[in-house]
């Protein structure tokens with residue numbers, strides 16, 4: 001975009017692009033400069049909070065029992081999950097103007113087909129978290145994913161709404177039910193996994209996820225390996241497959257997809273180092289990508305480069321999140 005000739009359009013677009021959060025970027029502390037950020041959903045912890053108040057404040061969804069098995073299938077040292085948060089246009093819903101929308105639309109027109117080609121070449125599975133209305137806008141994109149018969153589709157909100165901002169537990173429960181129903185009808189399979197848009201858990205969210213019967217969640221960040229979520233002191237039975245901001249494209253490239261630094265080589269070095277220690281520790285590695293961000297030409301080459309590097313190790317298990325969750329849930333003697 002030539003900003004010297006279309007200054008106003010540029011400013012509007014950049015402001016819109018700039019404040020909207022990344023898919024998985026936690027926003028527990030909303031930026032004070034934006035009047036459009038939701039109010040805190042829970043009372044803050046202050047110097048006057050009692051021990052019990054602090055315990056309650058942090059107790060909704062906590063780290064519990066580690067679930068990394070002694071061995072992964074076929075003797076693999078590490079499990080690898082490639083995950084894609086397919087947000088596309090829905091990050092621009094607050095002010096849906098054509099130019100910023102088109103930045104997201106790129107995810108469906110170009111990036112997802114490109115990602116699917118890479119996954120096909122390497123014959124590896126992946127998990128796609130897609131907002132229901134993203135499926136509505138791009139049914140052909142969903143068909144391409146489901147048609148591979150190798151990938152998983154998980155819940156990622158209705159319009160990528162920030163759940164703490166819904167502000168009403170009953171409404172949040174109805175939204176989640178709609179999400180599940182829509183994806184079930186669209187894919188033919190009931191989703192078993194969920195990743196909260198913008199990592200937004202309200203005080204009610206985890207209880208709703210548990211009540212809905214999800215096998216796993218992938219929104220929290222409390223460890224580098226699978227664990228059981230403990231809620232208010234009690235094991236919940238829900239598996240957490242935790243994400244990591246350092247393994248997320250959004251934190252490096254942001255929304256603009258304009259080729260700014262850091263270089264894809266620098267990002268690749270971080271992903272590789274994250275995988276290498278997971279391999280050494282025999283746990284798991286979860287990569288989180290946003291097609292309209294990480295699917296740009298100069299960046300997608302690193303997905304293939306990373307898969308090639310990981311495969312060169314040999315004893316690695318590429319799996320969907322559902323496959324990993326089912327495996328770690330199995331009782332073992």
Ligand SMILES: [Zn+2]
Pocket residue numbers: 022023024085086087156160197198
């Ligand atoms: Zn997202």
